[in-house]
Amino acid sequence: DAGVTQSPTHLIKTRGQHVTLRCSPISGHKSVSWYQQVLGQGPQFIFQYYEKEERGRGNFPDRFSARQFPNYSSELNVNALLLGDSALYLCASSREGQGLNYGYTFGSGTRLTVV
């Protein structure tokens, strides 16, 4: 079975631009979460979607948005990029909505560099 797949793997953008990151969960997983990991730190929660609805949102500005599609894949959008948005963006999927019992399976991430 394929794991959680994210695209692209690497991306370089200019300040002020917009970026879209994509994630496909493991087949049968209905929950997708997005995390931002700055170098040398633990991941920070951005969003969780379950059954195409937003179930949780972290402390990120409105420049960050996401959505989940009927096939449970997801997109993370970031507008008006800042240098501080440079990070590894991780997508995680879970067998059920909360990850309480099974944890989350993470993709390899998208490395975003803003110049």
Add this chain to the structure above:
Amino acid sequence: GDSVTQMEGPVTLSEEAFLTINCTYTATGYPSLFWYVQYPGEGLQLLLKATKADDKGSNKGFEATYRKETTSFHLEKGSVQVSDSAVYFCALFNMDSNYQLIWGAGTKLIIKP
């Protein structure tokens, strides 16, 4: 709010040494606890988990016991290998935590041959 505290790294050990990475947490209710590992240039991999007090999670020779009385979930391995070199993250999931994993800062482990 909920939080996770890990021992600071890097932790440097010789091959076949005993490993302990400390993790303590603050949370209301009964969170689930996880250890994730991140190898250089890769994403996060679930290493082990425990969902209730006194549960012991284990995988690949690593183990951790959910101790509610000391709010701890220390990671241990009896004999480390060079291939265990990575960053280890302790995390918790709480029903009341806005559907997010709460992470420690990570502990870098370096194993020397």
